[in-house]
Amino acid sequence: MSxxxxxxxxxxxxxxxxxxxxxxxxxxxxxxxxxxxxxxxDEYNGPMLESLDIYAAKSGVELASEQTYxxxxxxxxxxxxxxxxxxxVARMVAGRVNALSYPLxxxxxxxxxxxxxxxxxxLREFWQVNADIFGCDSYEADFEIISVAIKLLRVFGAxxxxxxVHINNRRFFNDVIAAVTGKDAxxxxxxxxxxxxxxxxxxxxxxKDMYTLGLDDEKIAKIDALYTMSIxxxxxxxxxxxxxxxxxxxxxxxxECGLDKYCVFDFGIIRGLDYYTGTVFEVFDEAxxxxxxxxxxxxxxxxxxxFVHNTAISGVGFGFGDVTLExxxxxxxxxxASLLSYKVKxxxxxxxxxSFTEYEKLSDELVLSGIPAMCYLGTKKFGKQIxxxxxxxxxxxxxxxxxxxxxxxxxxxxxxxxxxxxxxxxELVNYFNAL
Amino acid sequence: MSxxxxxxxxxxxxxxxxxxxxxxxxxxxxxxxxxxxxxxxDEYNGPMLESLDIYAAKSGVELASEQTYxxxxxxxxxxxxxxxxxxxVARMVAGRVNALSYPLxxxxxxxxxxxxxxxxxxLREFWQVNADIFGCDSYEADFEIISVAIKLLRVFGAxxxxxxVHINNRRFFNDVIAAVTGKDAxxxxxxxxxxxxxxxxxxxxxxKDMYTLGLDDEKIAKIDALYTMSIxxxxxxxxxxxxxxxxxxxxxxxxECGLDKYCVFDFGIIRGLDYYTGTVFEVFDEAxxxxxxxxxxxxxxxxxxxFVHNTAISGVGFGFGDVTLExxxxxxxxxxASLLSYKVKxxxxxxxxxSFTEYEKLSDELVLSGIPAMCYLGTKKFGKQIxxxxxxxxxxxxxxxxxxxxxxxxxxxxxxxxxxxxxxxxELVNYFNAL
Numbered sequence: 056m057s058x059x060x061x062x063x064x065x066x067x068x069x070x071x072x073x074x075x076x077x078x079x080x081x082x083x084x085x086x087x088x089x090x091x092x093x094x095x096x097d098e099y100n101g102p103m104l105e106s107l108d109i110y111a112a113k114s115g116v117e118l119a120s121e122q123t124y125x126x127x128x129x130x131x132x133x134x135x136x137x138x139x140x141x142x143x144v145a146r147m148v149a150g151r152v153n154a155l156s157y158p159l160x161x162x163x164x165x166x167x168x169x170x171x172x173x174x175x176x177x178l179r180e181f182w183q184v185n186a187d188i189f190g191c192d193s194y195e196a197d198f199e200i201i202s203v204a205i206k207l208l209r210v211f212g213a214x215x216x217x218x219x220v221h222i223n224n225r226r227f228f229n230d231v232i233a234a235v236t237g238k239d240a241x242x243x244x245x246x247x248x249x250x251x252x253x254x255x256x257x258x259x260x261x262x263k264d265m266y267t268l269g270l271d272d273e274k275i276a277k278i279d280a281l282y283t284m285s286i287x288x289x290x291x292x293x294x295x296x297x298x299x300x301x302x303x304x305x306x307x308x309x310x311e312c313g314l315d316k317y318c319v320f321d322f323g324i325i326r327g328l329d330y331y332t333g334t335v336f337e338v339f340d341e342a343x344x345x346x347x348x349x350x351x352x353x354x355x356x357x358x359x360x361x362f363v364h365n366t367a368i369s370g371v372g373f374g375f376g377d378v379t380l381e382x383x384x385x386x387x388x389x390x391x392a393s394l395l396s397y398k399v400k401x402x403x404x405x406x407x408x409x410s411f412t413e414y415e416k417l418s419d420e421l422v423l424s425g426i427p428a429m430c431y432l433g434t435k436k437f438g439k440q441i442x443x444x445x446x447x448x449x450x451x452x453x454x455x456x457x458x459x460x461x462x463x464x465x466x467x468x469x470x471x472x473x474x475x476x477x478x479x480x481x482e483l484v485n486y487f488n489a490l
Numbered sequence: 491m492s493x494x495x496x497x498x499x500x501x502x503x504x505x506x507x508x509x510x511x512x513x514x515x516x517x518x519x520x521x522x523x524x525x526x527x528x529x530x531x532d533e534y535n536g537p538m539l540e541s542l543d544i545y546a547a548k549s550g551v552e553l554a555s556e557q558t559y560x561x562x563x564x565x566x567x568x569x570x571x572x573x574x575x576x577x578x579v580a581r582m583v584a585g586r587v588n589a590l591s592y593p594l595x596x597x598x599x600x601x602x603x604x605x606x607x608x609x610x611x612x613l614r615e616f617w618q619v620n621a622d623i624f625g626c627d628s629y630e631a632d633f634e635i636i637s638v639a640i641k642l643l644r645v646f647g648a649x650x651x652x653x654x655v656h657i658n659n660r661r662f663f664n665d666v667i668a669a670v671t672g673k674d675a676x677x678x679x680x681x682x683x684x685x686x687x688x689x690x691x692x693x694x695x696x697x698k699d700m701y702t703l704g705l706d707d708e709k710i711a712k713i714d715a716l717y718t719m720s721i722x723x724x725x726x727x728x729x730x731x732x733x734x735x736x737x738x739x740x741x742x743x744x745x746e747c748g749l750d751k752y753c754v755f756d757f758g759i760i761r762g763l764d765y766y767t768g769t770v771f772e773v774f775d776e777a778x779x780x781x782x783x784x785x786x787x788x789x790x791x792x793x794x795x796x797f798v799h800n801t802a803i804s805g806v807g808f809g810f811g812d813v814t815l816e817x818x819x820x821x822x823x824x825x826x827a828s829l830l831s832y833k834v835k836x837x838x839x840x841x842x843x844x845s846f847t848e849y850e851k852l853s854d855e856l857v858l859s860g861i862p863a864m865c866y867l868g869t870k871k872f873g874k875q876i877x878x879x880x881x882x883x884x885x886x887x888x889x890x891x892x893x894x895x896x897x898x899x900x901x902x903x904x905x906x907x908x909x910x911x912x913x914x915x916x917e918l919v920n921y922f923n924a925l
Contacts (some may be wrong), residue, residue, distance in 0.1 A: 071535075094862075104559070124563070126559075132501070172698070236729050411630055432623065442591075
């Protein structure tokens with residue numbers, strides 16, 4: 056070819072999934088799918104391309120345009136490659152709003168694109184488990200979603216030393232800021248914005264901003280104290296708040312069900328000021344070398360209302376990305392070594408005195424009986440065929456030359472132990488099923 | 491919200507997968523994955539976005555730009571949403587060309603976007619099973635790929651009355667056109683282009699084009715005759731052609747393995763003049779109301795060479811889309827009615843005299859033991875809870891009021907038969923496992 060040589064690299068921030076990568080991903084998403092189905096969540100999915108305006112309606116035009124891959128199609132439609140699932144699922148719920156049964160329990164494992172600088176744990180293309188409960192306003196749905204999030208990690212053998220769910224409540228957050236500062240809703244909101252940036256700016260800048268809003272050292276100290284308070288101490292500061300009641304009920308239920316060991320109250324969890332409305336949480340990896348938020352979620356109200364006016368259907372859910380999950384499993388040694396090796400996989404080696412079709416007939420018998428098998432395609436020498444079997448992850452080879460074909464007794468060689476066994480051809484399926 | 495109401499429709503030519511759609515798709519792709527893994531194909535995947543130039547290198551800039559969704563990212567990279575898998579898989583093979591073992595057997599089930607007018611069987615977003623064998627030049631790999639394509643349909647219960655594999659060979663096609671017309675390679679190529687359009691233009695236009703190329707009625711009749719000839723008759727016209735040998739060997743092997751009942755020789759199968767180089771095939775639905783090509787494939791040479799110069803690794807494979815597969819399964823009644831109903835799924839109904847956490851503990855026991863279950867979230871009356879159970883596809887409800895909690899004996903109601911059974915709470919898992 057006279058064309059210039061093309062790059063073998065995948066596009067920046069995306070990954071190729073070679074068979075060993077794919078087996079890992081199929082394994083962990085398979086386990087997650089099993090848990091979610093068992094917890095009575097139904098799987099859905101939507102298209103990769105969506106109208107840009109559904110992201111703009113949720114996050115504002117600027118943010119939606121900046122963080123998404125977006126373009127205009129030849130029909131003049133402004134499209135985005137989906138950067139998250141919530142607008143899609145809200146659209147789908149809205150599309151069947153009266154036909155669906157609530158509380159609706161849905162999950163999906165879609166891939167997303169975000170236009171950002173690739174860095175540890177963040178790529179431009181990633182997959183994410185999304186689970187949501189729609190149409191239940193009570194703390195019970197918050198409990199259920201957190202309980203399911205915990206199950207997703209427990210199913211891999213993770214315990215309370217490996218992860219913790221940090222929980223806060225946005226209603227409580229707003230009310231306690233108002234109570235501590237003595238400000239009205241608007242004034243409290245201005246303080247909230249400063250508090251939201253607390254961990255991200257130097258202490259002096261934070262204090263200066265608080266002074267600007269008229270807060271003195273005593274009030275600043277009171278807000279500082281919230282970060283180390285127990286639920287009882289914190290909710291006592293605004294006992295009438297619905298957020299306080301939700302937090303107390305949620306933690307009481309977690310304790311009664313033995314899930315409190317996985318959970319802590321954390322006033323520092325805020326998660327986007329304009330979106331979440333009640334319970335918010337983030338799941339942290341407890342590994343010292345990776346102590347960071349892995350994923351999070353919370354309660355949001357009325358996204359469905361963007362599509363069907365005067366329809367308020369609340370939601371609570373989370374999104375858990377494949378990159379952070381894979382990091383977590385690797386750091387804690389939760390990927391079984393056996394995952395990448397086959398239990399049984401056969402290469403039927405070939406000899407010149409037997410026709411190709413005899414080998415194909417044998418491999419067909421095995422494959423149609425559910426035994427992973429293939430016959431060697433080509434004419435290379437026996438030694439090369441063995442090399443191929445090993446490189447392809449085969450556990451055994453089946454040897455059938457002219458004399459074995461005639462006698463009906465073939466040889467099976469275990470590639471790990473190098474032991475050779477004679478097996479009647481008619482018994483091969485039973486032989487491998489019994490291994 | 492004051493924003494205008496957004497549309498609930500998915501983007502033109504794409505689909506939403508509600509839970510019942512998702513179960514169907516997970517079911518058929520699950521079966522296909524099982525067959526391919528058992529036939530020793532390894533699953534891979536690549537990113538949704540690729541550099542536009544890999545499609546341009548294969549199909550030309552114009553075709554690549556016309557049929558793909560493509561755009562330029564902020565770094566000036568020209569990207570396309572993948573419209574097919576072959577350039578991606580060629581790139582991935584090239585990336586590890588010396589580390590991989592050949593013949594390489596790979597499959598993938600990616601989604602694609604094509605910019606075309608949506609119509610029956612063709613959407614803008616679709617999924618496609620792709621299976622390929624790389625690095626085997628012999629007809630044996632062609633046989634193997636066709637045998638696997640047949641297995642993919644047989645696994646759903648399809649038989650030879652429902653589908654047929656139409657097979658031709660591009661080398662044979664070129665050689666027999668040269669032999670019949672007496673033209674050299676270049677002249678034969680010009681004739682081939684006209685023959686390729688034979689079924690798509692009126693007979694008069696076809697004949698006129700043939701006259702223009704200097705062919706007389708006798709030669710035109712000879713080419714017409716090829717469409718009804720047997721393999722033996724057709725290959726006798728160019729016995730020295732490697733294509734003739736490949737066709738004969740392939741059909742002999744198919745007959746010896748009992749697969750000839752699924753296959754026919756069809757001179758009308760050409761599949762893109764510039765891409766395929768040997769065996770080509772298309773699988774037709776035999777249903778009178780849907781008699782059309784469902785999917786196809788064939789042998790192509792040296793795509794990997796676009797990425798690694800002076801490396802010739804041949805490939806043979808096929809791509810089978812979800813839309814045509816779903817049509818086929820529906821038309822032939824091959825989707826089991828039971829697919830959309832659960833074997834066991836429980837709703838634990840709630841009563842005011844028992845706390846939420848007692849219900850959560852019970853549902854946790856069941857879910858962690860692998861029994862699909864949930865407790866009702868909310869405070870609605872018993873009748874509404876039953877309605878919810880039915881609408882959610884539950885098979886049973888579990889009744890545990892205060893007295894049942896105390897006695898340790900709960901009631902199980904089968905929602906189909908309306909029979910009620912008393913079961914010890916500690917025996918619930920065994921009870922449902924035994925159903």
